[in-house]
Amino acid sequence: MKNIIILISILWIGVQAQQMLSLEDAIRIGLDKNFSIRIARNNVQIAENSRGLGTAGFLPSLDVQGNAQYIDSKQETNSPFSFGNSQTRSLNGQILLNWTVFDGFRMFVDNTRFNRLADLGEAQARNVIENSIVAILAAYFDLVQQQQLLEVARNTLEISETRLNKEKIRRDIGGASSTDFLNAQVSYNNDKASLINQELRVTVALKDLNILLGQKPDTPLVVEQEIKIPAVIKSFDELLDLALERNSILIVAEQNVQISQQDLKLAKSNFSPRVSLSSSYNYLDRTISGSSRFDGDIESKNKDGLIGLNLSWNLFNGFRHKIELQNARIDAKNEELAYQDTRNQIEGLLREVYQTFNKRLELIELEEQNVVAARQNLQLLQDRYDIGGATFLEYRDAQVNLNRAQITLIVARFQSRITRLEIERLTGNLEIN
Numbered sequence: 438m439k440n441i442i443i444l445i446s447i448l449w450i451g452v453q454a455q456q457m458l459s460l461e462d463a464i465r466i467g468l469d470k471n472f473s474i475r476i477a478r479n480n481v482q483i484a485e486n487s488r489g490l491g492t493a494g495f496l497p498s499l500d501v502q503g504n505a506q507y508i509d510s511k512q513e514t515n516s517p518f519s520f521g522n523s524q525t526r527s528l529n530g531q532i533l534l535n536w537t538v539f540d541g542f543r544m545f546v547d548n549t550r551f552n553r554l555a556d557l558g559e560a561q562a563r564n565v566i567e568n569s570i571v572a573i574l575a576a577y578f579d580l581v582q583q584q585q586l587l588e589v590a591r592n593t594l595e596i597s598e599t600r601l602n603k604e605k606i607r608r609d610i611g612g613a614s615s616t617d618f619l620n621a622q623v624s625y626n627n628d629k630a631s632l633i634n635q636e637l638r639v640t641v642a643l644k645d646l647n648i649l650l651g652q653k654p655d656t657p658l659v660v661e662q663e664i665k666i667p668a669v670i671k672s673f674d675e676l677l678d679l680a681l682e683r684n685s686i687l688i689v690a691e692q693n694v695q696i697s698q699q700d701l702k703l704a705k706s707n708f709s710p711r712v713s714l715s716s717s718y719n720y721l722d723r724t725i726s727g728s729s730r731f732d733g734d735i736e737s738k739n740k741d742g743l744i745g746l747n748l749s750w751n752l753f754n755g756f757r758h759k760i761e762l763q764n765a766r767i768d769a770k771n772e773e774l775a776y777q778d779t780r781n782q783i784e785g786l787l788r789e790v791y792q793t794f795n796k797r798l799e800l801i802e803l804e805e806q807n808v809v810a811a812r813q814n815l816q817l818l819q820d821r822y823d824i825g826g827a828t829f830l831e832y833r834d835a836q837v838n839l840n841r842a843q844i845t846l847i848v849a850r851f852q853s854r855i856t857r858l859e860i861e862r863l864t865g866n867l868e869i870n
Contacts, residue, residue, distance in 0.1 A: 458659060463574065463577050463646075466651070467570060471573070471649060477561070477566055481559055483558070493548035494540070497714075499533070501531070503530040508526075523725055526724045529721050537712070541711070550700070557692040560689045576645045578858075579645070580660050583635070584660070585847045586847055590628070594629055594631075597625040601622060604617050604620075605618060617829045621829065624833055664850045666801075666853050666854050667857060679865060679866065684864065690775055694772045703765070707751070708762075716743060718740075721737070721738065724737075790859045794860060797849060804845050804849050808846050815835040815836055819832065819835075
């Protein structure tokens with residue numbers, strides 16, 4: 438019974454390890470473990486922490502200071518006013534308050550600017566997350582593609598092995614020349630080499646996907662067997678509207694424009710006066726003890742309060758504020774130009790990707806027809822070859838044509854799916870939770 442339980446446990450672990458990794462699972466794991474995504478989220482938290490009135494300078498600053506001293510003094514003098522040898526103990530405490538009342542509306546601009554920076558951080562993080570998800574899905578589809586190509590290589594090798602065994606039998610019984618057998622041997626070796634290379638590509642694709650998922654590179658994964666290509670049901674104009682509204686790169690460019698406008702306002706605030714309120718409270722307790730002609734200890738206590746209104750206004754600093762204002766205006770103009778350039782590039786890229794996707798769908802239809810035709814041609818030549826109606830080279834050409842057609846179809850499907858994925862990224866239509 439104990440051995441049965443152990444066997445069942447081993448089988449259960451094996452089944453768990455071979456569970457299918459769906460696209461949704463890959464995205465979920467990537468969102469949780471991908472290192473770039475985790476760093477991006479931490480950066481968002483940093484930007485969010487900068488929001489608030491305190492960061493912008495609306496709130497006052499309050500400082501507390503204190504000290505305690507003990508002084509042991511040795512004096513030799515005949516002065517009647519000297520304490521002689523004495524010990525002084527003092528306690529001092531101070532509270533300082535500073536509050537900027539007016540700074541040319543700089544604090545209001547800073548508050549808006551920090552909010553814009555937080556929004557920018559979110560947009561930049563979304564861009565990083567989107568790119569990471571696209572990379573994860575592309576790696577997932579690549580692993581599916583490489584495994585499909587591996588299956589094609591195995592089938593091709595199986596056909597070559599069958600043909601090699603038949604040629605060996607025919608040669609041994611004198612029904613075929615050594616040339617046919619050697620040609621079959623070379624074809625088999627070539628197909629065996631292709632299989633070995635394809636096995637390596639599968640290993641590399643598995644490693645790439647695991648790294649993007651934040652897992653150990655050798656973690657075993659089982660992915661889907663086919664690459665499904667969702668149709669694009671929206672028109673180009675509808676996709677363009679989505680891209681102009683939701684594309685993360687364009688949102689980042691727009692946030693940079695708004696931040697540059699706040700920087701311009703900050704540069705203008707340098708020409709305004711500063712008004713601040715200051716207040717302090719000081720407490721001092723001092724005791725002097727000595728071996729003098731005075732009787733008893735001398736004690737003193739001071740309590741001081743201060744409140745003041747401060748005004749400062751820079752009238753001239755070598756035109757530095759003027760230069761900063763000029764540069765801020767240029768930076769704001771540059772950010773606006775960068776936004777327009779980004780918008781134009783996204784529209785052009787979306788148009789290119791949209792047209793490429795439609796053309797690749799047409800290519801898939803052609804390649805599917807080629808695979809059907811190549812498979813039928815191979816079957817016909819195989820029947821003719823078995824009865825001596827076709828040469829080995831003709832049969833091999835048919836086999837190579839089928840292999841090439843299958844590979845081309847698999848690659849075409851992969852490229853179409855990646856193009857479809859790029860449309861989702863450009864239009865901000867990736868599912869991110």
